[in-house]
Amino acid sequence: MADRIVSGGDLLMAGPSDPVIETKALTKVYKSKNGSHVAVDGVNLRVDKGEFFGLLGSNGAGKSTLIGLLTTVIKPTRGRMRVAGASVKHRPVAVKRAISVVPQRNSLDPQLTLAENLEFHGRMFGLGARQARRRATRLLQECGIEDVASRTIRKVSGGQGRRALIARALMHQPQVLFLDEPTAGVDIKARRLVWNLLRGVHAAGTTIVLTTHYLEEAQELCGRIGILNRGKITAIGSPDKLRSEAGLQTVVTVQLSGDAGAVAAAADQLPEVTKAEHHGDTLRLYTHKPDGLIREVVFLAESAGLHVTSATTAAPSLDRVFLTLTSKTQPGPSVPV
Numbered sequence: 001m002a003d004r005i006v007s008g009g010d011l012l013m014a015g016p017s018d019p020v021i022e023t024k025a026l027t028k029v030y031k032s033k034n035g036s037h038v039a040v041d042g043v044n045l046r047v048d049k050g051e052f053f054g055l056l057g058s059n060g061a062g063k064s065t066l067i068g069l070l071t072t073v074i075k076p077t078r079g080r081m082r083v084a085g086a087s088v089k090h091r092p093v094a095v096k097r098a099i100s101v102v103p104q105r106n107s108l109d110p111q112l113t114l115a116e117n118l119e120f121h122g123r124m125f126g127l128g129a130r131q132a133r134r135r136a137t138r139l140l141q142e143c144g145i146e147d148v149a150s151r152t153i154r155k156v157s158g159g160q161g162r163r164a165l166i167a168r169a170l171m172h173q174p175q176v177l178f179l180d181e182p183t184a185g186v187d188i189k190a191r192r193l194v195w196n197l198l199r200g201v202h203a204a205g206t207t208i209v210l211t212t213h214y215l216e217e218a219q220e221l222c223g224r225i226g227i228l229n230r231g232k233i234t235a236i237g238s239p240d241k242l243r244s245e246a247g248l249q250t251v252v253t254v255q256l257s258g259d260a261g262a263v264a265a266a267a268d269q270l271p272e273v274t275k276a277e278h279h280g281d282t283l284r285l286y287t288h289k290p291d292g293l294i295r296e297v298v299f300l301a302e303s304a305g306l307h308v309t310s311a312t313t314a315a316p317s318l319d320r321v322f323l324t325l326t327s328k329t330q331p332g333p334s335v336p337v
């Protein structure tokens with residue numbers, strides 16, 4: 001096996017267009033004395049090889065349960081799923097070999113140093129002693145924690161511990177890396193280090209699925225995001241697709257060299273403008289199609305004998321997109337567009 005650490009694994013290789021994750025009507029119902037709770041509710045999901053996919057949801061939305069199902073830890077109540085080309089129900093061992101999981105809580109052995117934790121994991125996955133040591137050393141370097149390699153988990157910072165968990169997960173070069181809230185509880189500086197590390201892992205070919213409730217994290221890292229709400233995926237797509245699905249508009253604010261009234265009236269007639277407002281020299285346009293709009297406003301301003309002194313475009317934040325999309329399936333006040 002090549003010693004390129006952050007490359008995609010060679011177990012159960014999927015073809016370029018093959019789904020790495022595929023679920024059909026996947027359902028998990030937790031039963032207790034007080035009744036039952038549907039944590040994952042008929043989820044149909046496909047994630048392709050090489051994707052960086054984010055599962056976004058509030059507390060209790062079902063993210064950890066869905067990750068648990070996909071990683072063979074939780075048994076489904078109903079439905080089917082294949083991960084890395086194998087049925088999770090019929091070939092769980094093959095799935096386990098092809099994936100790696102970074103859990104929410106630090107699960108490194110507190111008796112062992114970080115390096116020993118990595119080596120031990122490598123040996124469990126069949127690496128020889130020398131190969132495991134070499135790979136652990138390389139991964140600790142690539143994750144920027146080689147200087148604390150001989151400490152135990154209790155003697156490193158939260159961010160270093162997170163990176164050590166990711167390093168351990170990469171020891172057997174998984175095809176798919178699952179991360180459950182990889183930066184929960186770490187400070188913003190450490191969060192950025194983890195993000196950079198994950199970008200590198202993804203760029204080297206590993207498919208990544210992460211759960212998060214940090215919208216910024218999903219936006220920074222993920223090509224596609226699934227919004228999980230009460231166990232159901234209520235929206236899925238790129239951040240841009242989710243924005244348009246939420247029906248939220250981009251606001252273009254233009255500063256003119258004089259009163260914006262005439263330009264606002266003309267801009268209001270443009271098909272891509274849904275609303276034009278003005279206040280003194282300031283013009284504000286609401287649109288679903290911001291591309292090329294500022295150019296048109298420059299032209300309208302010139303026709304009115306004015307010029308544009310500044311212009312800004314504000315796409316709706318993912319926070320608003322998330323609130324809008326989740327409020328569509330949840331009782332409570334809706335978020336104004």
Ligand SMILES: Nc1ncnc2c1ncn2[C@@H]1O[C@H](COP(=O)(O)OP(=O)(O)OP(=O)(O)O)[C@@H](O)[C@H]1O
Nearest residue numbers: 030037039057058059060061062063064065066213
């Ligand atoms: N073992 C269990 N038994 C009963 N109910 C459970 C169990 N595990 C989770 N639940 C419930 O299932 C729902 C989904 O939980 P889950 O942990 O998957 O959500 P989550 O989106 O990961 O939340 P968080 O962001 O808080 O980690 C919650 O209502 C939770 O209370």
